[in-house]
Amino acid sequence: MKRNIAIRIQEAWEHLQNRVQGGEERKDIPEIRLGTATCGRASGALETLAAFREEISRNSLQVRLLEVGCVGHCYAEPIAVVANPGFPPILYGSVTPGVARRLVRDFLGAGDPCLEFALGAVEENEKIPSIFELPRFRMEKKIILEHAGWIDPARGEEYLLRGGYRGLFQALGMDPREVIRAVKAAGIRGLGGAGFPAGEKWETCRAFPGKPKYVVGNGDEGDPGAFMDRALLESDPFSVLEGMTIAGYAVGSRRGFLYVRAEYPLAVERARAAMESLRGLGLLGKDILNSGFDFEIELVRGAGAFVCGESTALQASIEGKRGMPRVRPPHSVERGLWGKPTLLNNLKTLAVAARVLDQGSPWFRSFGTPRSKGTVVFSLAGKIQNTGLIEVPMGTTLRELVFASGGGVPKKKTLKAIQIGGPSGGCLPASLADTPVDFDSLNAAGSIMGSGGMVILDEDDCVVRTARFFLDFTQKESCGKCTPCRIGTYQMLKILNNLVLGKGSDSELKLLEDLAFEVQEGSLCGLGQTAPNPVLSTLRYFRDEYEAHYREGRCPARACRDLIAYYILPEKCSRACEVCVGACPVEAIATGAKGIKVIDQNKCVKCGSCYGDCPPEFQAVIKVSPPAKLREYEAKSSFPRKLTNDDLRLTNENEKK
Amino acid sequence: MLNPEEEIRLIREEILPGFQPPEPRFLIPILQEIQARLRYLPLAGLRIVSDYLGMSAAAVWGTATFYSQFRFAPPGQNQVKICLGTACHIKGGEAILESWERELKIKIDETTPDRAFSLERVACVGCCALAPVMAVNDLIVGKSSPISVKGVILKSQIPNKSQ
Numbered sequence: 128m129k130r131n132i133a134i135r136i137q138e139a140w141e142h143l144q145n146r147v148q149g150g151e152e153r154k155d156i157p158e159i160r161l162g163t164a165t166c167g168r169a170s171g172a173l174e175t176l177a178a179f180r181e182e183i184s185r186n187s188l189q190v191r192l193l194e195v196g197c198v199g200h201c202y203a204e205p206i207a208v209v210a211n212p213g214f215p216p217i218l219y220g221s222v223t224p225g226v227a228r229r230l231v232r233d234f235l236g237a238g239d240p241c242l243e244f245a246l247g248a249v250e251e252n253e254k255i256p257s258i259f260e261l262p263r264f265r266m267e268k269k270i271i272l273e274h275a276g277w278i279d280p281a282r283g284e285e286y287l288l289r290g291g292y293r294g295l296f297q298a299l300g301m302d303p304r305e306v307i308r309a310v311k312a313a314g315i316r317g318l319g320g321a322g323f324p325a326g327e328k329w330e331t332c333r334a335f336p337g338k339p340k341y342v343v344g345n346g347d348e349g350d351p352g353a354f355m356d357r358a359l360l361e362s363d364p365f366s367v368l369e370g371m372t373i374a375g376y377a378v379g380s381r382r383g384f385l386y387v388r389a390e391y392p393l394a395v396e397r398a399r400a401a402m403e404s405l406r407g408l409g410l411l412g413k414d415i416l417n418s419g420f421d422f423e424i425e426l427v428r429g430a431g432a433f434v435c436g437e438s439t440a441l442q443a444s445i446e447g448k449r450g451m452p453r454v455r456p457p458h459s460v461e462r463g464l465w466g467k468p469t470l471l472n473n474l475k476t477l478a479v480a481a482r483v484l485d486q487g488s489p490w491f492r493s494f495g496t497p498r499s500k501g502t503v504v505f506s507l508a509g510k511i512q513n514t515g516l517i518e519v520p521m522g523t524t525l526r527e528l529v530f531a532s533g534g535g536v537p538k539k540k541t542l543k544a545i546q547i548g549g550p551s552g553g554c555l556p557a558s559l560a561d562t563p564v565d566f567d568s569l570n571a572a573g574s575i576m577g578s579g580g581m582v583i584l585d586e587d588d589c590v591v592r593t594a595r596f597f598l599d600f601t602q603k604e605s606c607g608k609c610t611p612c613r614i615g616t617y618q619m620l621k622i623l624n625n626l627v628l629g630k631g632s633d634s635e636l637k638l639l640e641d642l643a644f645e646v647q648e649g650s651l652c653g654l655g656q657t658a659p660n661p662v663l664s665t666l667r668y669f670r671d672e673y674e675a676h677y678r679e680g681r682c683p684a685r686a687c688r689d690l691i692a693y694y695i696l697p698e699k700c701s702r703a704c705e706v707c708v709g710a711c712p713v714e715a716i717a718t719g720a721k722g723i724k725v726i727d728q729n730k731c732v733k734c735g736s737c738y739g740d741c742p743p744e745f746q747a748v749i750k751v752s753p754p755a756k757l758r759e760y761e762a763k764s765s766f767p768r769k770l771t772n773d774d775l776r777l778t779n780e781n782e783k784k
Numbered sequence: 785m786l787n788p789e790e791e792i793r794l795i796r797e798e799i800l801p802g803f804q805p806p807e808p809r810f811l812i813p814i815l816q817e818i819q820a821r822l823r824y825l826p827l828a829g830l831r832i833v834s835d836y837l838g839m840s841a842a843a844v845w846g847t848a849t850f851y852s853q854f855r856f857a858p859p860g861q862n863q864v865k866i867c868l869g870t871a872c873h874i875k876g877g878e879a880i881l882e883s884w885e886r887e888l889k890i891k892i893d894e895t896t897p898d899r900a901f902s903l904e905r906v907a908c909v910g911c912c913a914l915a916p917v918m919a920v921n922d923l924i925v926g927k928s929s930p931i932s933v934k935g936v937i938l939k940s941q942i943p944n945k946s947q
Binding site for chain 1: 815816850853882906907909917
């Protein structure tokens with residue numbers, strides 16, 4: 128009987144493979160794959176798409192133009208891969224509408240690959256250097272994001288052609304308990320933040336009595352500064368859906384919920400299209416691959432609440448209630464959605480499970496460190512040259528991530544700190560850059576792996592201001608159910624609000640620290656328990672900066688706007704350049720005598736535009752803290768007194784007359 | 785914009801029948817659908833939803849006000865959302881917000897008297913790599929700057945070219 132099922136699944140699988148391969152499009156016409164995920168669109172990918180379309184029809188060429196997701200190189204968006212028969216497929220970065228027209232005209236029309244726009248070929252070849260020779264590609268090991276950016280996220284056929292759904296096919300031929308054993312043997316740990324062993328969770332959920340059981344994919348990526356889940360859903364929703372289906376089979380569930388943040392409309396749209404495509408292929412719904420196993424997935428949109436990333440709050444939200452967490456135990460695997468055993472995993476964890484079932488546990492265990500297996504996805508943002516998504520084996524050091532892969536800190540500034548894990552994580556100073564990224568090393572250093580948000584801070588960023596930002600966020604997002612979180616974060620925020628204004632005292636700093644420990648200890652859920660981390664980690668490594676704020680009214684990083692002033696060094700100002708004047712949103716910069724630019728301190732709103740835009744060869748704009756220091760600079764200046772602001776205001780008024 | 789009777793009719797006849805049978809778990813999807821069609825949640829509409837789902841008006845109101853996505857007054861024609869996520873904060877998102885407040889002469893969560901613009905903050909749109917980011921209606925503008933705000937406003941005032 129069991130053998131019969133195995134044969135039926137095998138036949139259904141072969142039938143599906145034949146159908147997909149038979150439907151493959153002709154290889155002899157050129158193909159363009161343009162990344163139109165949210166990052167691409169924000170860089171103008173839709174204009175580029177229109178330009179491609181227009182130019183193709185103007186030249187009456189036969190070209191297949193496809194929209195794909197994101198390969199993770201957000202800094203080079205919009206990105207397109209052009210496969211022209213006779214050439215290896217080539218990846219182009221910063222494809223503006225102008226570049227798009229040239230690629231169609233010159234490359235597809237006339238055979239000139241326009242290498243000046245190319246990042247490299249996407250496969251090894253004799254003619255054109257490949258992207259895999261770039262340091263970033265060499266460091267990366269893509270398991271979760273293996274297909275992201277290469278496949279059309281709306282067509283399951285493309286996922287199948289790249290080896291997708293082999294994991295589910297394998298799983299269906301196994302006993303569910305064997306599937307769980309494979310996940311356990313691989314040593315997969317949850318990638319949502321806490322790093323709980325996934326196999327154990329699956330096992331408990333399967334073993335706990337109660338029916339029906341549910342599977343929930345947690346795509347409520349609330350960490351402001353993280354975007355891996357968005358990119359994954361926009362680029363390759365299939366891996367997540369395949370993982371959910373496998374999880375459903377393993378724990379004995381027939382119904383899954385994919386929970387996606389409200390702020391990700393495109394991810395919702397693409398995940399829905401993907402589910403539709405899978406239903407058409409018989410990979411979702413009734414009797415999947417003739418195995419007798421039914422599994423249906425429903426997409427649920429969040430409505431904008433950070434706390435819903437917490438498992439019990441997320442489940443309350445699916446049930447139509449306020450997203451408020453409850454006391455655990457009982458855990459969700461015992462009493463989850465509607466009181467039934469529920470398996471809740473992060474989207475990346477689910478995608479990993481699909482790969483493990485396909486390639487086997489030993490393969491997966493060959494990546495990473497002894498206690499953290501596999502890879503980790505980070506979103507690199509902040510003061511870093513090459514922003515974007517990166518997937519590396521666990522154990523890669525922060526330094527490798529920031530410098531080798533991220534290209535370092537822009538504008539020759541110094542790395543100050545690395546913030547990992549968002550509002551629940553911590554700030555690690557540059558001196559700890561050799562810390563390997565794995566669950567235990569990051570915990571020991573005072574941060575967490577978190578969901579994978581990594582924001583780079585340079586010398587211009589103030590840790591007190593950053594800690595205040597996170598506290599402000601968690602305080603606003605606190606659901607208000609438990610007192611330590613509701614009131615504790617509010618009181619902590621009050622102290623931090625004063626600190627960035629240069630107010631405070633030793634005893635208030637002590638109070639901030641005490642409150643932090645109490646909120647950590649006394650809060651009901653992860654939101655409150657981890658909310659003080661940004662404060663505690665910065666206090667641990669940057670206490671002197673906190674003290675400078677209230678003792679001297681000085682912000683050492685010169686970032687807290689009430690404690691600084693901007694000044695243009697007359698001897699450095701180029702005089703002929705007007706960049707700062709154009710960048711200023713409030714017309715606070717005027718041209719004084721001898722063409723030197725001067726900031727009117729009364730008009731200045733301290734937005735930093737002039738500071739950021741002054742060309743690097745001049746670097747004439749400086750920040751001083753405390754603001755009173757401005758007088759010293761003005762006194763030191765060898766230029767005549769008539770350059771002061773009062774004179775300038777007179778000049779301006781005269782001009783107006 | 786629809787008048788109050790038309791709003792109620794739309795909720796009753798076009799939205800609620802799509803959610804069968806009435807179950808509390810449809811509350812958030814229903815509210816999302818109403819907001820997608822009307823751009824806000826009218827109070828009278830919430831009452832109808834509570835009757836339909838057999839939930840108390842307080843429970844519906846409680847859920848609706850809990851989530852930051854829902855609003856109870858119609859937004860301006862152009863909905864401006866300033867991203868204040870971590871990366872945008874580091875890269876000066878606050879200065880962009882202030883620039884909008886200055887140019888439109890309104891504060892965050894307000895609408896201009898002519899209802900042309902409304903200003904909101906958003907926790908993170910997930911475009912951190914292109915920070916600082918602002919969203920004007922459905923268009924996400926990456927690598928924005930305080931001065932670029934003027935351009936966006938100007939563009940919206942040119943007829944038929946606002947998109």
